Amino acid sequence: MVxxxxxxxxNESCWPEVNIEKIIAYLNKILPNNVIEKEKKSLLYLNSIDKQKITSFYNQAIVQDLKKPLYIYGLNYYHSSSNYKDKKVVTPSKKIEFIDLLLYDGFLIQKLLQKFLKKYEQELTFSRLDIMVTDKLLxxxxESDWRYHARSLICGNPALISTxxxxxxxxxxxDYYYELYFFKENHDIVDELKKKYNEQFINYxxxxxxxxxxxxxxxxxxxxxxxxxxxCQNRNCRLFNAHVQDDIIRINIKEKKICQRHKILLNKYNKSHFINNNRSKNAEK
Ligand SMILES: [Zn+2]
Known part of the structure; x- marks a missing residue:
C-alpha cells in the first residue's frame, strides 16, 4: 500500500459538465487525511515556450496506424500528417461538438507530463499524485489483438482520465451498433439513434x-x-473494470457503491496516514 x-x-477539459470541486468534496469525505487540491492554472500552458514544446510532443503522440480504422466507434481517423488539428466547434450554448478526433498514445502523453511535472516540482514522488482530466482521446x-484501443483511464502518476x-x-x-451499421450513411438516422439510445451510453x-x-x-x-x-471483481463496485457503457453507468450512476472489501482497504489506507506521519516525525528526530 502506497x-x-x-x-x-x-482540469484540461473544455466540458462545462466536468466539476472537479464536486469530486474533491466527495474525496474529502472518504479520504479525510489527504490534502486534495485543484490547480487553478492549466498544466500545459504555464508559459508560451512550453506551449510550443507541448504542441510538438502531442503531435508525436498522435497514433499513426491503428491497424484497423475504428469506423464502428464513429471516429474519423486521419492518416495524413497535414490534417493534424483538433476541430472543436463551440456553439453559443457552450456545448462542444467534436467533429474530428485524433488518437493519442496515452503512455507517451503520460511520459511527457512526468517530465513536465518534474521541471516544476523537485521530484515526482508518490507522496503526491497528479490527476489530469483531458479531452484528448487517449x-x-x-498486443493481444495488435491494435490501439481508446482508454478512459491511464493509471500511474500522473493519472490521466479522458472524457x-x-x-x-x-x-x-x-443493437446500437447493428442499427448504426445499417444506417451509417444517413446522418439524420444516426442522430435519431443516438437519441434513442441516449440513456444507455455516455455521449458528449x-x-x-x-x-x-x-x-x-x-x-x-x-x-x-x-x-x-x-x-474489483464485484460487478456493482465502483472499482469494477468496465469495458462497456452499461457497466460504467451501473457502477457510477445506478449503484455508486464501494464494496465491503474495498471499504476495508480504504479504512486501512486512511489509518496508514498516522503510521506514515509518525514515521516521518521519528525520522526528523
Ligand atoms: Zn470492490
Missing amino acids: YCKNIHFY CTFD SGIVEGLAKPR NDPRINDIIEGLVLQSLFYFINSGEPF
Whole structure:
C-alpha cells in the first residue's frame, strides 16, 4: 500500500459538465487525511515556450496506424500528417461538438507530463499524485489483438482520465451498433439513434460524465492503495473494470457503491496516514 498524501487535480477539459470541486468534496469525505487540491492554472500552458514544446510532443503522440480504422466507434481517423488539428466547434450554448478526433498514445502523453511535472516540482514522488482530466482521446496498444484501443483511464502518476475515452472507449449496446451499421450513411438516422439510445451510453456533454470521472479517480487511487491492482471483481463496485457503457453507468450512476472489501482497504489506507506521519516525525528526530 502506497500512501499518497497529496492529490492534485488538473482540469484540461473544455466540458462545462466536468466539476472537479464536486469530486474533491466527495474525496474529502472518504479520504479525510489527504490534502486534495485543484490547480487553478492549466498544466500545459504555464508559459508560451512550453506551449510550443507541448504542441510538438502531442503531435508525436498522435497514433499513426491503428491497424484497423475504428469506423464502428464513429471516429474519423486521419492518416495524413497535414490534417493534424483538433476541430472543436463551440456553439453559443457552450456545448462542444467534436467533429474530428485524433488518437493519442496515452503512455507517451503520460511520459511527457512526468517530465513536465518534474521541471516544476523537485521530484515526482508518490507522496503526491497528479490527476489530469483531458479531452484528448487517449489510446493504448494492445498486443493481444495488435491494435490501439481508446482508454478512459491511464493509471500511474500522473493519472490521466479522458472524457473522449469514456465516450469512445467503452462499447455501446450491441443493437446500437447493428442499427448504426445499417444506417451509417444517413446522418439524420444516426442522430435519431443516438437519441434513442441516449440513456444507455455516455455521449458528449452528458451531465453524468462527472460521476463517471469520479469513479475513474477512485480507480486511479486504488492503483496505488492496492499495489497496482485498481480493479474489483464485484460487478456493482465502483472499482469494477468496465469495458462497456452499461457497466460504467451501473457502477457510477445506478449503484455508486464501494464494496465491503474495498471499504476495508480504504479504512486501512486512511489509518496508514498516522503510521506514515509518525514515521516521518521519528525520522526528523
Ligand atoms: Zn470492490
